[in-house]
Amino acid sequence: MPVNIAVLAKQVIDPEMPMAAFRIDDTAKSVVPPASIPPVVNGFDENAVEAALQIKDSQEATVTVLSMGTSFALDVMKKPLSMGADELVLLQDDSFENTIDSFFTAQVLTSAINKLGGFDLIICGRQASDWDNAQVPLGVAEILGLSTVALGKKVDVAGDKVSVERVTPDGYEVVEAPLPALVTVSNELGQPRYPTLRGIMAATRKRPTIWSASDLDMDAGQLEPRVTLRNLFIPVREQQCEMVEGEDGADAGRQLALRLREAKII
Amino acid sequence: MPEATGVLVVGDSIDGELSPTSRELLAVGRRAADDLGEELAISLLGDTLDVPSQQAIAFGADKVYAVTHPLLAEAQVELSLAALDSLCREAAPRVVLIGRTNEGRELAPRLAFRLGVGLAQDCLEVSIDQETRTLLANRPVYGGNAVAVVSLAYTPQIAAVRPKVYEPADPDSSRQGEVVSFPVELDDSQARSRVVNTVQEEAEGIKLEDARIVVSGGRGLGGPEPFQDLEELAKLLGGAVGASRAAVDSGWVPASYQVGLTGKTITPDLYITVAISGASQHLAGCSGSKVIVAINKDAEANIFKEARYGVIGDWEQVVPAFAEAVRELTQD
Numbered sequence A: 001m002p003v004n005i006a007v008l009a010k011q012v013i014d015p016e017m018p019m020a021a022f023r024i025d026d027t028a029k030s031v032v033p034p035a036s037i038p039p040v041v042n043g044f045d046e047n048a049v050e051a052a053l054q055i056k057d058s059q060e061a062t063v064t065v066l067s068m069g070t071s072f073a074l075d076v077m078k079k080p081l082s083m084g085a086d087e088l089v090l091l092q093d094d095s096f097e098n099t100i101d102s103f104f105t106a107q108v109l110t111s112a113i114n115k116l117g118g119f120d121l122i123i124c125g126r127q128a129s130d131w132d133n134a135q136v137p138l139g140v141a142e143i144l145g146l147s148t149v150a151l152g153k154k155v156d157v158a159g160d161k162v163s164v165e166r167v168t169p170d171g172y173e174v175v176e177a178p179l180p181a182l183v184t185v186s187n188e189l190g191q192p193r194y195p196t197l198r199g200i201m202a203a204t205r206k207r208p209t210i211w212s213a214s215d216l217d218m219d220a221g222q223l224e225p226r227v228t229l230r231n232l233f234i235p236v237r238e239q240q241c242e243m244v245e246g247e248d249g250a251d252a253g254r255q256l257a258l259r260l261r262e263a264k265i266i
Numbered sequence B: 001m002p003e004a005t006g007v008l009v010v011g012d013s014i015d016g017e018l019s020p021t022s023r024e025l026l027a028v029g030r031r032a033a034d035d036l037g038e039e040l041a042i043s044l045l046g047d048t049l050d051v052p053s054q055q056a057i058a059f060g061a062d063k064v065y066a067v068t069h070p071l072l073a074e075a076q077v078e079l080s081l082a083a084l085d086s087l088c089r090e091a092a093p094r095v096v097l098i099g100r101t102n103e104g105r106e107l108a109p110r111l112a113f114r115l116g117v118g119l120a121q122d123c124l125e126v127s128i129d130q131e132t133r134t135l136l137a138n139r140p141v142y143g144g145n146a147v148a149v150v151s152l153a154y155t156p157q158i159a160a161v162r163p164k165v166y167e168p169a170d171p172d173s174s175r176q177g178e179v180v181s182f183p184v185e186l187d188d189s190q191a192r193s194r195v196v197n198t199v200q201e202e203a204e205g206i207k208l209e210d211a212r213i214v215v216s217g218g219r220g221l222g223g224p225e226p227f228q229d230l231e232e233l234a235k236l237l238g239g240a241v242g243a244s245r246a247a248v249d250s251g252w253v254p255a256s257y258q259v260g261l262t263g264k265t266i267t268p269d270l271y272i273t274v275a276i277s278g279a280s281q282h283l284a285g286c287s288g289s290k291v292i293v294a295i296n297k298d299a300e301a302n303i304f305k306e307a308r309y310g311v312i313g314d315w316e317q318v319v320p321a322f323a324e325a326v327r328e329l330t331q332d
């Protein structure tokens, strides 16, 4: 039996965009997507795709990518397919807004996972680089009652178990959990593979499955917002930087040491 | 469920002592409880809890829920979760505060989902809105580029508070409080995930998160070797070495060196950055430093907006001369 893997991947505003391009719409309390910078697949979710493909490299597996949003840049969201994933399922509806409330997102994703018949292993990014919530995967796991390992840097499946090298503050630990399981991964997993030319060709031909809210079976009570955004603002930094100069770099280094000594900092 | 009241801190102990994070949470929790005119409780999980219970009262708790069970001797997230789930249902707190530590970042969302309520993640500031008697939380979003103020619609209102943002109160050993034992039923089978091996990769010497002085290197160092110079400089200063994610992703130093949003949060007295541009995700982990020094060859680098002292220059010239001068100055 092939291992049936799902990857949850979110489309986000490019977090590497220049800070000057970062703008907030005060009335909508939302971040304005910069006009000339295309969105990306959340970085940690590309790590999640890579983790799934590494499993697929060593054993029979299918990789289905699921994403929820109001609208998608199809060429962006097809990247996991061109890396080697098998299927793409887009949950697209005007009501699937990108809010700070993870509860709703977890609920929608869970309904879609149930509709697809469930998975042996669900791999997610550790957090989405917009709201930095780090909640949706744990929510999906709780709703589905899955065993969970967060912050993996290596993921292996052997028989009915997943074995994960989990990043800790001073190294890592190896954690085993029974399938079905949910694992989140981080950048410590390493660079995601580049799409191959063949992968890109295959991805162009593939059509994603697109489901709207009415295709999913959701319990209205579970869709009530849990978190309300009261305000959103760009923090002001007030620090005045004192530039330490010198005749050349080395002298500036010496002056810096003197300055810190004078200020009793060292 | 009974009417929700009071503030519950999810506490923990380390080596038989109340953890630093729990002490910080008690300071925040005390203020919130006073603003509400309600009780401040703390939960402690383990097998022997006498010492941390008394410490918790000295640091501000009115009530300690001592959740004892032999299986809780070791912190296993699913068992802690099961215990906290039943405590929250029974004690019905209005507000729950959890430290966003390595364990807390998994525990808090899972507890919130299990209880069917919302969570304010990674909070830098929590307060009580007197009018509505609800929690208001400030939290960084978009990699620290923005701050969101959120409130929560259901009780308990759960907030995961970033460690080291709040100072603990001074302990007062004459404070009175009650210790209530809260028995839970747990069994081994609830712990589905199992740690089979632990590997330590951290550098020797002072721990990055405890160091008073930290020297961090970024992509501009160009390779792993210059980190040896930074190690030496850190040693001279009695500090530790950190890094940006770019340096970690390049494989120059282990992940445990990473400072930032998805790395360590540090609050040293002095933070020296070398060839780091100062992306918001990096600053998210170090903006609590008392003094930031930036050495960068690009005058426009964002790090100079956050730094107290800056040198515009090539680290290859600046750092050796700086280290030499530090050696001279600190020897006499």
Ligand SMILES: Cc1cc2nc3c(=O)[nH]c(=O)nc-3n(C[C@H](O)[C@H](O)[C@H](O)COP(=O)(O)OP(=O)(O)OC[C@H]3O[C@@H](n4cnc5c(N)ncnc54)[C@H](O)[C@@H]3O)c2cc1C
Pocket: A015, A016, A043, A128, A129, B143, B217, B218, B219, B220, B221, B243, B244, B245, B246, B247, B258, B259, B260, B261, B262, B263, B264, B274, B275, B276, B277, B278, B279, B280, B281, B282, B285, B295, B296, B297, B298, B301, B313, B314, B315, B316
């Ligand atoms: C979701 C997410 C989470 C993230 N989490 C973190 C995190 O926890 N920590 C983190 O650090 N980053 C994090 N990042 C990455 C972050 O956005 C930046 O990409 C990263 O911090 C850049 O590292 P850097 O400053 O070393 O490299 P760069 O931005 O490339 O900067 C290198 C700097 O070195 C300077 N330089 C080059 N040569 C020299 C020289 N010879 N002498 C002096 N200066 C020189 C350059 O002027 C430049 O300013 C995260 C990103 C995302 C999207």
Ligand SMILES: Nc1ncnc2c1ncn2[C@@H]1O[C@H](COP(=O)(O)O)[C@@H](O)[C@H]1O
Pocket: A008, A009, A010, A011, A042, A044, A045, A048, A066, A067, A068, A069, A102, A105, A109, A123, A124, A125, A126, A127, A128, A129, A131, A132, A133, A134, A135, A136, A137
């Ligand atoms: N809208 C979404 N669509 C698909 N996956 C998502 C979505 N939101 C969150 N996720 C998954 O959950 C992870 C953590 O997201 P978050 O909890 O929002 O920080 C992401 O890295 C994704 O793997």
